[in-house]
Amino acid sequence: xxxxxxxxxxxxxxxxxxxxxxxxxxxxxxxxxxxxxxxxxxxxxxxxxxxxxxxxxxxxxxxxxxxxxxxxxxxxxxxxxxxxxxxxxxxxxxxxxxxxxxxxxxxxxxxxxxxxxxxxxxxxxxxxxxxxxxxxxxxxxxxxxxxxxxxxxxxxxxxxxxxxxxxxxxxxxxxxxxxxxxxxxxxxxxxxxxxxxxxxxxxxxxxxxxxxxxxxxxxxxxxxxxxxxxxxxxxxxxxxxxxxxxxxxxxxxxxxxxxxxxxxxxxxxxxxxxxxxxxxxxxxxxxxxxxxxxxxxxxxxxxxxxxxxxxxxxxxxxxxxxxxxxxxxxxxxxxxxxxxxxxxxxxxxxxxxxxxxxxxxxxxxxxxxxxxxxxxxxxxxxxxxxxxxxxxxxxxxxxxxxxxxxxxxxxxxxxxxxxxxxxxxxxxxxxxxxxxxxxxxxxxxxxxxxxxxxxxxxxxxxxxxxxxxxxxxxxxxxxxxxxxxxxxxxxxxxxxxxxxxxxxxxxxxxxxxxxxxxxxxxxxxxxxxxxxxxxxxxxxxxxxxxxxxxxxxxxxxxxxxxxxxxxxxxxxxxxxxxxxxxxxxxxxxxxxxxxxxxxxxxxxxxxxxxxxxxxxxxxxxxxxxxxxxxxxxxxxxxxxxxxxxxxxxxxxxxxxxxxxxxxxxxxxxxxxxxxxxxxxxxxxxxxxxxxxxxxxxxxxxxxxxxxxxxxxxxxxxxxxxxxxxxxxxxxxxxxxxxxxxxxxxxxxxxxxxxxxxxxxxxxx
Amino acid sequence: xxxxxxxxxxxxxxxxxxxxxxxxxxxxxxxxxxxxxxxxxxxxxxxxxxxxxxxxxxxxxxxxxxxxxxxxxxxxxxxxxxxxxxxxxxxxxxxxxxxxxxxxxxxxxxxxxxxxxxxxxxxxxxxxxxxxxxxxxxxxxxxxxxxxxxxxxx
Numbered sequence: 001x002x003x004x005x006x007x008x009x010x011x012x013x014x015x016x017x018x019x020x021x022x023x024x025x026x027x028x029x030x031x032x033x034x035x036x037x038x039x040x041x042x043x044x045x046x047x048x049x050x051x052x053x054x055x056x057x058x059x060x061x062x063x064x065x066x067x068x069x070x071x072x073x074x075x076x077x078x079x080x081x082x083x084x085x086x087x088x089x090x091x092x093x094x095x096x097x098x099x100x101x102x103x104x105x106x107x108x109x110x111x112x113x114x115x116x117x118x119x120x121x122x123x124x125x126x127x128x129x130x131x132x133x134x135x136x137x138x139x140x141x142x143x144x145x146x147x148x149x150x151x152x153x154x155x156x157x158x159x160x161x162x163x164x165x166x167x168x169x170x171x172x173x174x175x176x177x178x179x180x181x182x183x184x185x186x187x188x189x190x191x192x193x194x195x196x197x198x199x200x201x202x203x204x205x206x207x208x209x210x211x212x213x214x215x216x217x218x219x220x221x222x223x224x225x226x227x228x229x230x231x232x233x234x235x236x237x238x239x240x241x242x243x244x245x246x247x248x249x250x251x252x253x254x255x256x257x258x259x260x261x262x263x264x265x266x267x268x269x270x271x272x273x274x275x276x277x278x279x280x281x282x283x284x285x286x287x288x289x290x291x292x293x294x295x296x297x298x299x300x301x302x303x304x305x306x307x308x309x310x311x312x313x314x315x316x317x318x319x320x321x322x323x324x325x326x327x328x329x330x331x332x333x334x335x336x337x338x339x340x341x342x343x344x345x346x347x348x349x350x351x352x353x354x355x356x357x358x359x360x361x362x363x364x365x366x367x368x369x370x371x372x373x374x375x376x377x378x379x380x381x382x383x384x385x386x387x388x389x390x391x392x393x394x395x396x397x398x399x400x401x402x403x404x405x406x407x408x409x410x411x412x413x414x415x416x417x418x419x420x421x422x423x424x425x426x427x428x429x430x431x432x433x434x435x436x437x438x439x440x441x442x443x444x445x446x447x448x449x450x451x452x453x454x455x456x457x458x459x460x461x462x463x464x465x466x467x468x469x470x471x472x473x474x475x476x477x478x479x480x481x482x483x484x485x486x487x488x489x490x491x492x493x494x495x496x497x498x499x500x501x502x503x504x505x506x507x508x509x510x511x512x513x514x515x516x517x518x519x520x521x522x523x524x525x526x527x528x529x530x531x532x533x534x535x536x537x538x539x540x541x542x543x544x545x546x547x548x549x550x551x552x553x554x555x556x557x558x559x560x561x562x563x564x565x566x567x568x569x570x571x572x573x574x575x576x577x578x579x580x581x582x583x584x585x586x587x588x589x590x591x592x593x594x595x596x597x598x599x600x601x602x603x604x605x606x607x608x609x610x611x612x613x614x615x616x617x618x619x620x621x622x623x624x625x626x627x628x629x630x631x632x633x634x635x636x637x638x639x640x641x642x643x644x645x646x647x648x649x650x651x652x653x654x655x656x657x658x659x660x661x662x663x664x665x666x667x668x669x670x671x672x673x674x675x676x677x678x679x680x681x682x683x684x685x686x687x688x689x690x691x692x693x694x695x696x697x698x699x700x701x702x703x704x705x706x707x708x709x710x711x712x713x714x715x716x717x718x719x720x721x722x723x724x725x726x727x728x729x730x731x732x733x734x735x736x737x738x739x740x741x742x743x744x745x746x747x748x749x750x751x752x753x754x755x756x757x758x759x760x761x762x763x764x
Numbered sequence: 765x766x767x768x769x770x771x772x773x774x775x776x777x778x779x780x781x782x783x784x785x786x787x788x789x790x791x792x793x794x795x796x797x798x799x800x801x802x803x804x805x806x807x808x809x810x811x812x813x814x815x816x817x818x819x820x821x822x823x824x825x826x827x828x829x830x831x832x833x834x835x836x837x838x839x840x841x842x843x844x845x846x847x848x849x850x851x852x853x854x855x856x857x858x859x860x861x862x863x864x865x866x867x868x869x870x871x872x873x874x875x876x877x878x879x880x881x882x883x884x885x886x887x888x889x890x891x892x893x894x895x896x897x898x899x900x901x902x903x904x905x906x907x908x909x910x911x912x913x914x915x916x917x918x
Binding site: 079080081082083212213215216217219220221222223224225226228229231237262263290291292293294296362363364365366367412413414415416417444446447661665666668669670671672673676694695696700701702703704705706707708709710 | 778779782783785786787789790791793794795796797798799800801802803805806808835836837840849852853856858859860861862863864865868883886887888890891892893894895896897898899900901902903904
């Protein structure tokens with residue numbers, strides 16, 4: 001391995017790996033338990049190598065060079081707007097010494113044995129694959145150099161690659177990559193640890209500004225292909241009426257009227273799912289037609305009687321009251337430092353607050369959609385999936401055909417945000433193609449389908465108490481988090497947050513407080529709970545960062561100064577000392593919590609935003625996905641109470657940055673998404689049914705309500721020996737609390753329940 | 765029915781009440797125009813009919829017979845459309861890109877109507893188009909750049 005960039009992979013647990021073990025255990029929490037970690041620390045795999053199928057760095061898998069010199073790079077991670085289809089080739093091309101204008105990309109199909117892990121989640125594509133992609137590029141470069149040296153019959157040490165050709169300096173001879181490709185491809189790829197990576201100061205693309213998106217042309221001309229787009233002559237178009245309640249079944253249906261609608265080809269009941277976990281397809285009635293519009297119209301003519309099952313009484317108001325009750329009673333202790341109970345009893349002052357975050361929906365602009373066809377027992381699927389391998393495995397299981405007979409083409413994703421890690425929609429397409437004798441079938445979820453049957457972001461009540469001494473210093477801290485767990489979609493409901501949920505900002509609180517107690521009372525899931533961008537960091541950061549501002553206000557101290565005092569001196573914290581055995585799947589040694597970096601983003605963002613010199617500023621900071629983010633939101637609330645957000649500043653430290661433009665765009669997007677969920681986002685349930693049908697009821701931030709200006713302040717590391725952090729998710733958690741803290745600064749109104757809607761004064 | 769789409773005449777067989785969106789996407793295979801909500805709330809399906817931006821998901825195909833339909837696949841043949849597309853690329857506006865066809869169609873129509881739009885004009889013309897990735901500040905910058913104003917990247 002490289003002397004430049006030490007292998008990130010000491011090991012860890014990926015989401016899917018975790019889940020595989022979870023399901024195999026038939027229940028819970030074998031993984032991540034402390035004794036196991038300590039006993040098996042040496043054997044534990046972290047980072048990319050901890051993910052199923054780990055990494056592959058064979059240049060012959062990822063790089064193809066044509067006779068004309070065009071280089072095609074396989075991208076095995078899913079593109080959902082984070083820029084991975086530009087970022088991965090950019091890394092390869094840099095080490096390959098390629099001419100960027102001669103780079104083309106090809107999306108890899110689902111095949112982890114060939115490409116390595118493809119689960120595009122957890123903000124980890126760049127941090128886990130920069131190394132293998134660099135090695136691929138460097139190995140291919142070495143092979144081209146070797147081929148040129150052999151052609152000229154000179155020592156390989158006398159030649160070097162530059163800008164898409166190999167040069168023999170002594171004689172000035174040059175050979176282009178196209179001319180060398182065939183010969184080079186016949187050479188053995190250099191061994192994993194025999195590859196020399198270039199020093200960071202020689203990077204031409206990595207870390208540089210000005211890289212245009214490789215998909216830019218296709219996107220602006222309408223040629224880009226999403227999962228909803230594949231089109232074949234004679235294909236069928238399907239929509240499905242799914243059980244409105246999780247776990248519900250079709251009791252009786254009458255499709256006689258629906259089938260009479262023009263263009264309708266068939267009405268059928270969805271075959272029963274092969275697995276009982278909620279990761280799979282839902283019960284329902286499918287309508288297949290000659291176009292999607294006809295299918296939607298016919299679906300409304302279906303008469304279906306549902307058996308709602310055990311979740312038929314789910315009511316989000318009632319549930320909230322239950323959660324509040326649980327949050328006010330002692331629950332399962334998940335971290336304890338010092339002695340909270342006796343410390344709070346001695347406190348000069350006690351502050352208590354409770355925060356609520358409702359279910360929210362991903363509402364990707366491309367709703368779930370996929371196309372499938374089956375020819376000679378082989379199924380081909382086109383899907384906008386964040387989990388290609390899982391999609392392939394699930395379809396193989398559902399159709400009862402060998403894994404080898406399923407091909408999953410990964411299209412562009414019209415938004416993912418975690419929704420498209422669950423491939424139920426692709427399985428639906430495959431199942432319906434089978435029902436239509438293998439003809440191509442496109443399944444489209446309408447917006448109401450999406451908002452009714454999402455894998456929703458969890459709902460939570462967060463209860464906090466703090467004890468302060470006479471000087472206003474926090475000496476004791478209690479955080480009780482009540483939220484149904486994502487674990488509920490994989491098997492028996494664990495009824496408690498799993499390690500990865502606890503490790504997203506609940507137990508790994510990096511504050512210098514002697515007496516800490518974190519509790520996680522029981523909560524049962526009544527709908528599908530899934531990953532939503534930043535996952536449990538959203539409710540945890542909302543609560544913690546609002547509460548810190550409340551404590552600062554209670555003591556009359558400046559919020560920034562109070563927060564920096566609470567964090568304490570710059571130091572490295574071993575996550576295991578915080579009872580965090582998960583640590584984002586990363587090595588606790590390589591990725592300790594660095595309070596110096598957390599302080600720095602806070603200091604930067606407050607300085608840049610004009611903290612102390614302006615009214616209506618609110619601050620929040622959060623560490624997640626091994627990156628550090630701090631936000632200052634500026635609000636104006638006019639005399640009628642109307643809220644405007646002229647500007648948001650975000651300072652961000654994810655270590656070395658590969659493509660600064662895409663990191664900035666992810667942060668801009670996180671700011672808008674954070675404002676959207678804070679101001680408007682809420683899914684409610686009555687009689688087990690989601691009550692929001694479309695964007696008039698599930699409102700989202702638009703051009704006129706978005707911040708007019710978003711300033712991103714990157715603190716990029718110049719030392720490429722530093723491990724990389726995530727960029728897609730960690731910008732989101734501090735946005736909502738920064739906004740609420742700004743509203744408090746502007747109006748004195750403290751908002752503890754999301755969404756804000758009219759709580760700032762006037763209706764939004 | 766005969767339809768004029770991007771200056772070409774095409775024949776389609778569809779129920780009169782079929783939304784133009786499904787005629788484009790499902791019957792003609794012109795998938796650049798996107799489905800987002802189906803009830804004119806998100807703007808992903810925006811096309812031009814006689815130069816005006818309309819939501820094709822609620823427009824019956826019978827209503828556009830004899831009219832000039834322009835989609836994302838054809839908007840680049842107009843000077844304004846091309847300027848918008850170029851600005852979009854220069855500012856690296858798209859993230860996932862799914863809503864951008866509709867955004868570009870709305871922006872191109874705005875710039876024909878108001879060659880130098882104010883921020884309020886941009887708010888009014890673009891607030892019907894949702895972007896969940898949150899590219900709004902860059903859309904604003906790109907519109908200003910296409911208008912020959914100083915587009916400032918956030």
